[in-house]
Amino acid sequence: MPTQPKSSDPESSPWFFSYTLSKLLFFTRIRRFLQRKTSKKRHRPSDPLDESKTEETKEETGQGIEEETREIPMVLLQRSVKHLHFGGWKEKEVAAKEIKRLANKDLKTRKSLAALGVIPSLVCMVHSRVVDHRRLAVQALIELSNGTFTNKALMVEAGILSKLPKEVGKADEITRHDFAELLLSLSSLANTSFPLSSSEVFPFLVETLESNSTIDTKESCLATLCNFSTVLDNACHLVSTGVVQTLLKLSLEKEVSEKALATLGNLVVTVKGKKTVENNPMVPESLIEIMTWEEKPKCQELSAYILMILAHQSSDLREKMTKLGIVQVLLELVLLGSPLAQKRALRLLQWFKDERQAKIGPHSGPQTGRNLFGSPENKWERDETKKMMKKMVKQSLDKNMEMITRRANAAEGSSRLKALVVSSSSKSLP
Numbered sequence: 001m002p003t004q005p006k007s008s009d010p011e012s013s014p015w016f017f018s019y020t021l022s023k024l025l026f027f028t029r030i031r032r033f034l035q036r037k038t039s040k041k042r043h044r045p046s047d048p049l050d051e052s053k054t055e056e057t058k059e060e061t062g063q064g065i066e067e068e069t070r071e072i073p074m075v076l077l078q079r080s081v082k083h084l085h086f087g088g089w090k091e092k093e094v095a096a097k098e099i100k101r102l103a104n105k106d107l108k109t110r111k112s113l114a115a116l117g118v119i120p121s122l123v124c125m126v127h128s129r130v131v132d133h134r135r136l137a138v139q140a141l142i143e144l145s146n147g148t149f150t151n152k153a154l155m156v157e158a159g160i161l162s163k164l165p166k167e168v169g170k171a172d173e174i175t176r177h178d179f180a181e182l183l184l185s186l187s188s189l190a191n192t193s194f195p196l197s198s199s200e201v202f203p204f205l206v207e208t209l210e211s212n213s214t215i216d217t218k219e220s221c222l223a224t225l226c227n228f229s230t231v232l233d234n235a236c237h238l239v240s241t242g243v244v245q246t247l248l249k250l251s252l253e254k255e256v257s258e259k260a261l262a263t264l265g266n267l268v269v270t271v272k273g274k275k276t277v278e279n280n281p282m283v284p285e286s287l288i289e290i291m292t293w294e295e296k297p298k299c300q301e302l303s304a305y306i307l308m309i310l311a312h313q314s315s316d317l318r319e320k321m322t323k324l325g326i327v328q329v330l331l332e333l334v335l336l337g338s339p340l341a342q343k344r345a346l347r348l349l350q351w352f353k354d355e356r357q358a359k360i361g362p363h364s365g366p367q368t369g370r371n372l373f374g375s376p377e378n379k380w381e382r383d384e385t386k387k388m389m390k391k392m393v394k395q396s397l398d399k400n401m402e403m404i405t406r407r408a409n410a411a412e413g414s415s416r417l418k419a420l421v422v423s424s425s426s427k428s429l430p
Contacts (some may be wrong), residue, residue, distance in 0.1 A: 096136040103143035123158040145185040161200040168207035180220035187227035222259035229266035261302035297338040304344035
């Protein structure tokens with residue numbers, strides 16, 4: 001049986017179809033390119049009909065550009081993820097830089113990167129012996145943790161807390177700063193139900209605060225401790241690390257005092273924290289000194305709050321405060337402090353006033369409905385109390401006026417002040 005000859009028509013061959021398709025794609029791209037060029041050179045038409053046609057052309061061209069720009073980041077993202085997972089160290093380094101840049105764009109990109117599994121690979125990269133590799137990995141994780149609970153939880157599950165430097169003193173400043181920034185971001189998990197081990201975090205934070213780190217690094221560490229200390233269990237554990245002494249020292253540094261005092265305020269609400277702060281030799285003298293910082297109203301408020309908690313039901317500490325001159329400082333705070341600081345200072349003043357009246361009056365027997373000598377209702381004692389309060393207020397005002405005058409003299413200079421006095425005296429002569 002004779003065989004049929006093969007068709008010699010080129011249009012029916014597979015090669016012809018593929019060639020035709022490639023030509024169509026090529027001319028489509030050329031047409032898009034020319035449309036973009038002509039749309040840039042084209043002037044705004046005066047005819048409304050031409051204007052509507054131009055808008056349609058712009059919309060078509062814009063859609064093409066959006067599609068192309070959307071494809072480019074996706075290609076870069078996939079390539080970076082592939083190199084991070086399977087590439088050598090040089091490729092991993094380039095991929096970490098690209099992931100850091102992409103993660104900085106928006107939340108959707110950060111979630112997409114996490115879904116592609118980059119977080120465990122970056123956490124493993126943190127354990128590298130090369131400093132630049134570790135630094136890039138930590139910085140990329142910082143960007144990925146921004147604004148997403150899931151990414152932070154994935155980092156903790158991948159074991160990032162176990163990768164913290166064990167010897168903080170040997171780590172360079174940039175490494176300490178980057179880890180402090182990352183821990184500050186992760187510390188927001190402390191107020192959630194997600195389990196976050198503080199035993200691995202606290203040693204690094206305390207050692208960093210006690211090192212010669214920069215102010216920015218210390219601020220990040222203090223903010224992290226403040227977030228952890230809001231949880232009662234963490235506050236008790238934090239006191240056991242001996243951080244109270246470090247916080248009291250840092251509270252006297254005006255650049256970081258506010259965060260240190262806020263953390264101390266969270267610690268003193270626990271029984272162990274209150275006892276530890278109360279027994280420290282720097283208390284209450286350092287806290288009384290902070291209440292004199294007129295340029296730091298928030299620090300004054302926090303210091304007064306801590307002293308309120310410590311002075312409550314502690315007559316020994318109140319007596320120690322009185323000997324250190326706290327009444328004078330509280331009166332100044334009532335006159336010049338913020339509304340919240342004034343409220344707390346008045347509460348403390350009331351306690352000291354009641355304690356003084358209790359010492360003057362009888363220690364037994366009913367106190368109401370009787371007008372005995374020594375009772376707070378006695379007219380003579382009320383007058384004496386008023387005289388004492390007026391005297392304290394006058395002393396406080398005199399001290400404030402003296403301080404204001406001294407500052408004015410220092411600002412203007414002694415020569416200018418003398419010239420002012422001479423001119424005023426000459427004008428008063430007849």
